[in-house]
Amino acid sequence: MFVLIVEDDPTVSESLRQAFAADKHESLAAFNALAGLELLRSHPVDLILLDINLPGGLSGYAACEAYKNLRPQLPVIFITGAFTSDADARLAYHMGASGFLRKPFAVEELFAQQIPLLDKLVLLADIQQNDPWRAEIGCGLHRTEADDVDVPLRSRLK
Secondary structure, three states: OEEEEEOOOHHHHHHHHHHHHHOOOEEEEEOOHHHHHHHHHHOOOOEEEEEOOOOOOOOHHHHHHHHHHHOOOOOEEEEEOOOOOHHHHHHHHHOOOOEEEEOOOOHHHHHHHHHHHHHHHHHHHHHHHHOHHHHHHOOOOOHHHOOOOOOOOHHHHO
């Protein structure tokens, strides 16, 4: 898995990179939304961790919208210490977030959110690549395996 971390605090960013490296995942860090967009265009990103309060004129919300325009199915988990209300979480999900974590958080909490999501995406991608007919009609998948996944196949599985 390749993770893009868009976080302006170098300590948080490096801690996350180390946690993913320890779990055998590659990661890159960007310290503002525009740098994240450039990395997204040039790397095979599987997941974005995105702070809301970023320098450089583009908030995490605006960045999420830009990232989703470029890669609509890409999971984005917001990580924030400044915007922590329930209204902030609702806005994040409205903008297309797959998860929302309030800082400080335990790495285990992050992994608990991202691993089931990615497992579902990997399952659907594998079926689509290895058996297009099954992917087309949704054979072999139970509805619960795709309930929370926003991919083109989702409409065919319900």
